[in-house]
Amino acid sequence: MTQVETGAATGVSFALSPEQRELRALAREFAEKEIRPKAAEYDEHSTHPVDVIAKAHELGLMNLHIPESLGGAALPAFDGMLVGEELNWGCSGIATSIGANGLGAAPVIIAGTDEQKEQWLPPLLEEPIICSFGLSEPDAGSDVARMTTTAERRGDEYVLNGSKTFITNAGYAAWTVVFAKTDPGKGHRGISAFVVPMDAPGVQIEKHLDKMGQRATDTSAFALTDVVVPAANLLGEEGEGFKIAMKTLDFTRPGTAAGAVGVAQAAFELAVEYAKERVTFDVPIAMHQGVNFMIADMATEIEAARLLVWQSAWLHDQGKRATLQSSYAKRFAADMAMKVTIDAVQVFGGYGYIKEYPVEKLMRDAKLFQIYEGTSQIQRLVIAKEIFLPRGD
Numbered sequence: 001m002t003q004v005e006t007g008a009a010t011g012v013s014f015a016l017s018p019e020q021r022e023l024r025a026l027a028r029e030f031a032e033k034e035i036r037p038k039a040a041e042y043d044e045h046s047t048h049p050v051d052v053i054a055k056a057h058e059l060g061l062m063n064l065h066i067p068e069s070l071g072g073a074a075l076p077a078f079d080g081m082l083v084g085e086e087l088n089w090g091c092s093g094i095a096t097s098i099g100a101n102g103l104g105a106a107p108v109i110i111a112g113t114d115e116q117k118e119q120w121l122p123p124l125l126e127e128p129i130i131c132s133f134g135l136s137e138p139d140a141g142s143d144v145a146r147m148t149t150t151a152e153r154r155g156d157e158y159v160l161n162g163s164k165t166f167i168t169n170a171g172y173a174a175w176t177v178v179f180a181k182t183d184p185g186k187g188h189r190g191i192s193a194f195v196v197p198m199d200a201p202g203v204q205i206e207k208h209l210d211k212m213g214q215r216a217t218d219t220s221a222f223a224l225t226d227v228v229v230p231a232a233n234l235l236g237e238e239g240e241g242f243k244i245a246m247k248t249l250d251f252t253r254p255g256t257a258a259g260a261v262g263v264a265q266a267a268f269e270l271a272v273e274y275a276k277e278r279v280t281f282d283v284p285i286a287m288h289q290g291v292n293f294m295i296a297d298m299a300t301e302i303e304a305a306r307l308l309v310w311q312s313a314w315l316h317d318q319g320k321r322a323t324l325q326s327s328y329a330k331r332f333a334a335d336m337a338m339k340v341t342i343d344a345v346q347v348f349g350g351y352g353y354i355k356e357y358p359v360e361k362l363m364r365d366a367k368l369f370q371i372y373e374g375t376s377q378i379q380r381l382v383i384a385k386e387i388f389l390p391r392g393d
């Protein structure tokens, strides 16, 4: 007879520790009390949520992964992902404004020297300072190696020229990790990463981009014209920028995928409540199989995505390269959130399509998860590469 093994026997457990449950509850309470009441208004006006960011900062819900030696909480990726799901359940626009510091700071954590970490990270803990991640360009989004921004070494300095776009929080950032070519002839091996103070002469925010969803997050384009930074701002060695960017995205994609789960969970809860209340043909619509099967699929797919997210974050915390699992999680959770939010609008019928009800916002918000931090197609490309050309640990 086959024996069902317990978690203890297999070493596998889905149980959260008391500290993780507490952290998740804190994030849920914050989302409920501080984020949700602002969500509709900030969405409408595309407001940078400076007040909510300040409160999240005060409560320690920002900058979760800064090393303890620098005064940070050094939370594992898993705990960050728990926080991410809850904040995004509140509003993914506001949550992305809060969480994007994780993306901005990650290259410094991954590749910075002790001096660089000391210079750039502790100030993020002292005040709600914003940092951002400057990878995408007008003609190079998915294909990172096509970037044309350059950084030319002149003595003890580098001079940067080029433009970046679709950069989360750039319009409010104190500094941005800018990826630029130090050796344009070398393709991806010619890319380097620099910390660029956004008040340096020659940095010009060109515009705040008016988005369909996640409108409470600033997304900006900026130009770099003869921007001079000290050579000490180079992260890692010249030519290591591409790999620093990839390692950063391996680390952040589970958190982004968790955000997609949070949005889907919010849409699911609203759809369930509405299905219980709305009556057609003398019964609540939850009694109609056409509706309750949709709800059953939503629940199953949300759970499946959550498990992929948990696995990818867990794997990362084991010190393993989680490229494949991060892309599984990001691809599946983003596509799932899109489908679940579309179905939630369908459950609401005509009401789902009007702004007075919250599900149309969730549908608009969900779309961005299929695009930023690598489109769903790029995730498939990464997955296929990992299958056919595995790189090992």
Ligand code: CAA
Residues within 6 Å of the ligand: 103, 133, 135, 136, 141, 142, 143, 144, 145, 166, 167, 168, 188, 189, 242, 243, 246, 247, 249, 250, 323, 371, 372, 373, 374, 375, 378, 381, 382, 385, 391
């Ligand atoms: N970890 C470490 N090294 C990696 C790696 C990883 N995850 N992935 C690739 N590499 C290494 C490879 O081993 C290879 O090394 P060698 O030079 O030693 O051979 C090198 O990097 C090049 O790899 P590829 O040949 O796979 O590179 P590619 O040019 O074919 O591109 C790609 C790969 C996966 C498509 C990559 O370009 C990519 O991830 N694109 C999407 C970018 C993205 O996610 N952009 C979003 C920007 S951030 C954002 O959206 C946030 C915001 O603020 C809005």
